[in-house]
Amino acid sequence: MTAIDNDVVKSDTTNAEGYHKFELGEFTFSRDEYFVYIGWPTGSHMMSIDAFLRALQRDVAWDFFYGIVNFDGVFGTMNHYGTVDIFAGRYNDSYRKAELDYSENHETPVIRETFKSILADWTNASFDPFASPHETGAAWGVKSGDNLAAVTRRRVAAARMVGVPGDEQIRTDESGMPVNRMFRDIDQSEPIIEVEPGFEGEVAAFNLFAFLSRSDVTWNPSVVSICKDSLFCPTTEEYILPIIHGNDRVEWFIQLSDQITWDVEDRDTGAVRSRVTMKAGDVCAMPADIRHQGYSPKRSMLLVWENGSLDIPELIASGKAPTYPVEF
Amino acid sequence: MGTPSKSGGVEKSAYTTVLGSLDSYDKGGVELINDDARHYAFSNIFEVASKSAPWEKVAVAKNFEYVLEAVRAEGTSQWRTAAHDEFVVCLDGAVTVELVKLDASPLAPDAGGSIALDGEPTGRPMGRIHLARGHQALLPSGAAYRFSAPSPAVLMMQTIAGPDTQFRWAEICQTV
Numbered sequence: 001m002t003a004i005d006n007d008v009v010k011s012d013t014t015n016a017e018g019y020h021k022f023e024l025g026e027f028t029f030s031r032d033e034y035f036v037y038i039g040w041p042t043g044s045h046m047m048s049i050d051a052f053l054r055a056l057q058r059d060v061a062w063d064f065f066y067g068i069v070n071f072d073g074v075f076g077t078m079n080h081y082g083t084v085d086i087f088a089g090r091y092n093d094s095y096r097k098a099e100l101d102y103s104e105n106h107e108t109p110v111i112r113e114t115f116k117s118i119l120a121d122w123t124n125a126s127f128d129p130f131a132s133p134h135e136t137g138a139a140w141g142v143k144s145g146d147n148l149a150a151v152t153r154r155r156v157a158a159a160r161m162v163g164v165p166g167d168e169q170i171r172t173d174e175s176g177m178p179v180n181r182m183f184r185d186i187d188q189s190e191p192i193i194e195v196e197p198g199f200e201g202e203v204a205a206f207n208l209f210a211f212l213s214r215s216d217v218t219w220n221p222s223v224v225s226i227c228k229d230s231l232f233c234p235t236t237e238e239y240i241l242p243i244i245h246g247n248d249r250v251e252w253f254i255q256l257s258d259q260i261t262w263d264v265e266d267r268d269t270g271a272v273r274s275r276v277t278m279k280a281g282d283v284c285a286m287p288a289d290i291r292h293q294g295y296s297p298k299r300s301m302l303l304v305w306e307n308g309s310l311d312i313p314e315l316i317a318s319g320k321a322p323t324y325p326v327e328f
Numbered sequence: 329m330g331t332p333s334k335s336g337g338v339e340k341s342a343y344t345t346v347l348g349s350l351d352s353y354d355k356g357g358v359e360l361i362n363d364d365a366r367h368y369a370f371s372n373i374f375e376v377a378s379k380s381a382p383w384e385k386v387a388v389a390k391n392f393e394y395v396l397e398a399v400r401a402e403g404t405s406q407w408r409t410a411a412h413d414e415f416v417v418c419l420d421g422a423v424t425v426e427l428v429k430l431d432a433s434p435l436a437p438d439a440g441g442s443i444a445l446d447g448e449p450t451g452r453p454m455g456r457i458h459l460a461r462g463h464q465a466l467l468p469s470g471a472a473y474r475f476s477a478p479s480p481a482v483l484m485m486q487t488i489a490g491p492d493t494q495f496r497w498a499e500i501c502q503t504v
């Protein structure tokens with residue numbers, strides 16, 4: 001094993017299937033035709049490689065997001081905004097009771113670069129981990145090319161709002177973002193804007209539904225507008241959220257189109273708490289002590305609304321703020 | 329029939345997107361296994377707007393000081409202003425936004441939420457925006473804005489709770 005750029009520890013040679021092996025602290029990662037093998041000092045774990053790559057893609061793209069990204073019931077990451085825990089069994093009641101859970105804390109750049117290297121090395125030309133199952137070929141098999149363009153897509157993050165001059169711009173055919181096959185019935189007209197001279201930078205509007213209809217990724221919230229710490233993070237969803245998201249704060253969902261069903265479990269133990277069905281116009285809070293996974297039968301538009309304040313995880317964890325949003 | 333997909337399967341050749349409106353919305357809900365429905369504050373924006381008076385700002389989501397408000401737009405609103413950016417999304421119907429750069433804001437720079445202005449604003453006209461369903465606009469900090477909707481429309485506001493934000497959780501949310 002050799003440490004290369006950015007502290008990524010990667011094997012000098014590839015295995016029989018053509019893939020490199022990686023290390024991060026005491027964790028080891030290798031893949032073959034069907035599976036990823038994750039090892040740590042007290043245990044090991046296997047996951048389907050296609051589920052693993054879809055989860056890894058989200059964790060990297062979201063820069064570890066808010067709270068916990070469970071790849072499945074055993075393995076995942078928890079964001080501390082500057083450092084990240086990488087864990088096995090930490091949020092699994094049986095592993096905890098057997099004292100078999102294991103966790104390491106790493107500086108964010110180290111885990112970020114390691115995960116990006118794994119994603120780049122293990123994603124073949126046939127597979128796009130951001131796409132829905134209908135939109136991509138398979139992740140299986142021996143090493144066969146790569147799909148760097150897909151796995152390094154730039155994440156949209158508006159500074160004020162999409163469409164404001166100098167900020168993130170709308171998506172068009174010309175910018176290589178065609179309307180998705182499941183949103184061909186979405187009206188593509190942009191708002192009519194009459195600006196007085198001198199106010200070109202502040203009189204701004206865009207077609208949010210058209211913007212979302214042209215997203216080429218699934219389950220990837222991106223910021224379209226910001227009011228201080230209030231972030232509109234809409235996303236288009238199809239098939240299954242590839243991770244189980246554990247909250248460190250209250251998060252809100254506003255279903256903009258179609259329907260998603262959510263399995264909601266206790267964040268720490270995985271015990272089932274509820275099942276939420278959301279249809280267009282529905283608004284639902286996800287408490288700060290749950291984890292959830294969503295199912296979208298048709299590509300749908302979901303507005304994820306976050307409060308990005310750095311103070312909230314501590315307020316929730318210490319019990320100074322409740323785990324649910326409103327008292328009534 | 330259908331279109332072959334990259335997966336090897338076949339998908340439909342056309343899909344219909346379901347959007348909600350004042351006249352037509354279908355509400356989901358929370359199926360409780362071991363929890364309290366109130367922790368989810370589950371509501372539907374179109375249902376809230378269908379029961380609101382014009383221009384009432386009804387909170388449908390709250391995270392500390394921040395709120396999302398559902399607004400039934402009908403006729404012409406008051407002029408309002410905030411000391412921070414706000415955003416409006418038109419979810420049904422069509423709405424025109426008028427913007428005026430105020431000569432002097434009545435609000436402290438760190439004030440949260442919007443307030444109504446008495447009468448007409450004093451300042452320079454900035455422009456007008458015509459929003460249809462799915463369109464989002466910036467309501468810039470320090471500007472006065474006024475909406476008009478010839479027929480009932482539904483707006484969602486991204487803002488901070490202010491003096492006119494209405495909290496009616498027990499009326500609008502699933503409780504059991």
Ligand SMILES: [Fe+2]
Binds near residue numbers: 245246251292
């Ligand atoms: Fe989430």
